[in-house]
Amino acid sequence: MIALKNSNKIFITKALAFVVFFFLIDFGSGILFRFLTKMALENNPQGMIAEYTMQEVEADILIIGGSDAHSSFVPDIIEAQMNLSCYNCGLDGHGIFYQCCLINSILQRTTPKFIIWCTDPRFLTGRTKGIPETLYRFYDQDLFVKNMIDKIEPKTRFLLYSNLYCYNSTILNILKNILSKTNSTKGYNSLETEGYLFPSIREPRMPANEVMDVNVRYFEDIIHKCNDKGVKLVMVFPPRYEEFNYKEGTEFKALEKITEEQNILFVHELYLAPEFINDSSMFKDAAHVNDKGARMFTTMFCERIKCLN
Amino acid sequence: MVFTSFNFLIFFPLLAIVYWLTPAKFRWLLLLIASYFFYINIKPVFALVLAGVTGSTWLFTILMDKTTVDSKKKRFMIINIILILLPLFFFKYFSSINDGVIALLESSHIRWPLPEIKLLLPIGISFYTFMAIGYTIDVYNEEIEAEKNVGIVALFLSFFPLILSGPIERAKNMLPQFKAHRNLEYDAVVLGLKMMLWGYFMKLVVADRLGMYVDAVYGHIPQHNGTTLMFASILYPFQVYADLGGYSLIAIGTAKILGIDVMQNFKRPFFATSMSQFWRRWHISLISWLTDYVYTPLSFSLRKYKMWGIVMALMITFFLSGIWHGAALTFVVWGLMQGVFLSIEALTNKRKALFEKRHNLSAKWWYIALGICITFLLFSSSQIFGRAANIEDAFVVYRKIFTEQGALFLDKTTLLYGLFSLLFLLLKDFLDEFFPKKYNYFENRNIFVRYFSYGFVLLLILAIGVLDGGQFIYFQF
Numbered sequence: 001m002i003a004l005k006n007s008n009k010i011f012i013t014k015a016l017a018f019v020v021f022f023f024l025i026d027f028g029s030g031i032l033f034r035f036l037t038k039m040a041l042e043n044n045p046q047g048m049i050a051e052y053t054m055q056e057v058e059a060d061i062l063i064i065g066g067s068d069a070h071s072s073f074v075p076d077i078i079e080a081q082m083n084l085s086c087y088n089c090g091l092d093g094h095g096i097f098y099q100c101c102l103i104n105s106i107l108q109r110t111t112p113k114f115i116i117w118c119t120d121p122r123f124l125t126g127r128t129k130g131i132p133e134t135l136y137r138f139y140d141q142d143l144f145v146k147n148m149i150d151k152i153e154p155k156t157r158f159l160l161y162s163n164l165y166c167y168n169s170t171i172l173n174i175l176k177n178i179l180s181k182t183n184s185t186k187g188y189n190s191l192e193t194e195g196y197l198f199p200s201i202r203e204p205r206m207p208a209n210e211v212m213d214v215n216v217r218y219f220e221d222i223i224h225k226c227n228d229k230g231v232k233l234v235m236v237f238p239p240r241y242e243e244f245n246y247k248e249g250t251e252f253k254a255l256e257k258i259t260e261e262q263n264i265l266f267v268h269e270l271y272l273a274p275e276f277i278n279d280s281s282m283f284k285d286a287a288h289v290n291d292k293g294a295r296m297f298t299t300m301f302c303e304r305i306k307c308l309n
Numbered sequence: 310m311v312f313t314s315f316n317f318l319i320f321f322p323l324l325a326i327v328y329w330l331t332p333a334k335f336r337w338l339l340l341l342i343a344s345y346f347f348y349i350n351i352k353p354v355f356a357l358v359l360a361g362v363t364g365s366t367w368l369f370t371i372l373m374d375k376t377t378v379d380s381k382k383k384r385f386m387i388i389n390i391i392l393i394l395l396p397l398f399f400f401k402y403f404s405s406i407n408d409g410v411i412a413l414l415e416s417s418h419i420r421w422p423l424p425e426i427k428l429l430l431p432i433g434i435s436f437y438t439f440m441a442i443g444y445t446i447d448v449y450n451e452e453i454e455a456e457k458n459v460g461i462v463a464l465f466l467s468f469f470p471l472i473l474s475g476p477i478e479r480a481k482n483m484l485p486q487f488k489a490h491r492n493l494e495y496d497a498v499v500l501g502l503k504m505m506l507w508g509y510f511m512k513l514v515v516a517d518r519l520g521m522y523v524d525a526v527y528g529h530i531p532q533h534n535g536t537t538l539m540f541a542s543i544l545y546p547f548q549v550y551a552d553l554g555g556y557s558l559i560a561i562g563t564a565k566i567l568g569i570d571v572m573q574n575f576k577r578p579f580f581a582t583s584m585s586q587f588w589r590r591w592h593i594s595l596i597s598w599l600t601d602y603v604y605t606p607l608s609f610s611l612r613k614y615k616m617w618g619i620v621m622a623l624m625i626t627f628f629l630s631g632i633w634h635g636a637a638l639t640f641v642v643w644g645l646m647q648g649v650f651l652s653i654e655a656l657t658n659k660r661k662a663l664f665e666k667r668h669n670l671s672a673k674w675w676y677i678a679l680g681i682c683i684t685f686l687l688f689s690s691s692q693i694f695g696r697a698a699n700i701e702d703a704f705v706v707y708r709k710i711f712t713e714q715g716a717l718f719l720d721k722t723t724l725l726y727g728l729f730s731l732l733f734l735l736l737k738d739f740l741d742e743f744f745p746k747k748y749n750y751f752e753n754r755n756i757f758v759r760y761f762s763y764g765f766v767l768l769l770i771l772a773i774g775v776l777d778g779g780q781f782i783y784f785q786f
Contacts, residue, residue: 018760169773170774
């Protein structure tokens, strides 16, 4: 056995001093980041998408989804056609778990008339990444988020003892929104491009992805919450510039079955609509329509759901 | 379990405490148990392959040590090398060769009896196989005595900091250290922690951030233009450096905390002014292994061909280096490109030295900068073959770079974080390279500067690191 020599005692003392020093810096950084986030949210709410949509947004129609929702739905067109207020809550790169937390948080605050949930055939599959880091900042504020993180990524709770970690990768966005203010487009991200250069991606059948029970459970839970509050939920696939027979996939069939059982309108026929699939000028890339495509799609979509109003 | 996993953050500190509290004579046993636990945690069945390689190596090195007949000794060495290589060949190369044979025969309408076989590669197999071969050859050459204790041999091949991605260590360095009775040294522990911290920064902040951009581009080659592909190809060598270099630093630091010195694996490679210098700074443990066990014996046996013998030895050595990385044509081309670059340098070396001397170029900053840029461009151009999924993709990348210019694909947030952290890494390397010991941060005498440096790097990891447990690039090899 080793005896604690002087050098070891010094080491332990210094290590402890460093741990204390580090926790102080981490704690201080957390306070600073919270303050900066608040400043950014006040200066440019539309830029702080997660904070604004989780905590403040209010409208009759809310669009939920990832980058495809963000750039496919033009709220101004929806407002004009439906005569209801609308906000696009799409956040790039965020999948079902984030969207469930967002809808839950919205339903706790307010009762929109419609929630338009924009997604793709892989919605219920393991292709969707785990919990996005964006949700970490809401761990202490939102019980639904906390329970989800504890259940799906139990080890993350230990990392979240760090005050700074929950602001991972946010500093640039925070600074950008403190220093600049963007014109409100009600959450819509207009992709201004002339069109997409490349031929549409053709695959005989989309790669098989396993439907995840956990995705289904959270999806059904949100459906029940919407039903309880009398919110009309609409599922929709926005257009893609890739051709495959998505209807054969088990992922799609599972989603279709749930929407049928729960009596939810499921608009997927515009996904590979000829107006889009034969016209590359509507796209920014294979997965996103540009502004021209978004305007056309939003108009077509409104026609489709007017009957619900 | 990998270094970036949450489990490792629990496993390692606990192990380090128990290790230093354990009586010295039993520490090797604790390390052996911990190493197998670490490895089994990834996939238990892989440990059987490791145990098989260990058993064979131990048995045949003992037999070699006991015999005095040279031919018998040689036979034992060859049998052991074949036995060690069998699993590597089977898991790493069999599927590719089988697929190749199937494709070749099918083109002649002949049916090959073996169907396509997809085998999962036991992680770290390329690394511990080379370590076992090196040990076998060292015993044969009587540079080291065969280790009698099978546990020590097992520990050498399974030592957890090194097993997944090296450095590829030598028995003569490691075996005595496993048996030595060491005391806990404050300076060694602190140095190990500093290395780990910088290694985590390289991996989590630089490599994984750059990887997000490179993967997004290389994952969709048809959708990107030549400008974007060229930019991603320039970033990729930095990603690999930060990934494997970071891993190596964490491994070396981990071993250091346990009182074991492991060889350096990278030495500021992007400040090399020639390809030969570059390969003395990049993946040092692999190249020194290949130099000792392949290049040197080869160039000796080919010495009658003089300079062309060296060229042949270089080509064969780097061909093997390519094959070691993977059973794909891309890696073969990658290896041969290194061989060609080094051969050209070897053939022009004398004239270049004379030219530099005549014009007094060696000390001129612009000449050094030019050498650094050319070396980097040569290496990054070869890395296109290292990164592309197949040879067709690699040629598409080359074609697009030269023919399809356009707007750069900008993932602004990822790039800003990635480039900022890369700049930080290169600045440190630059200062270490050209102003050694002048600008010390981790080693500063002032405790506040030192603590601030540790804290700053830790904060960078937490604030902009990618902490989602991504894999290390070299795990696939």
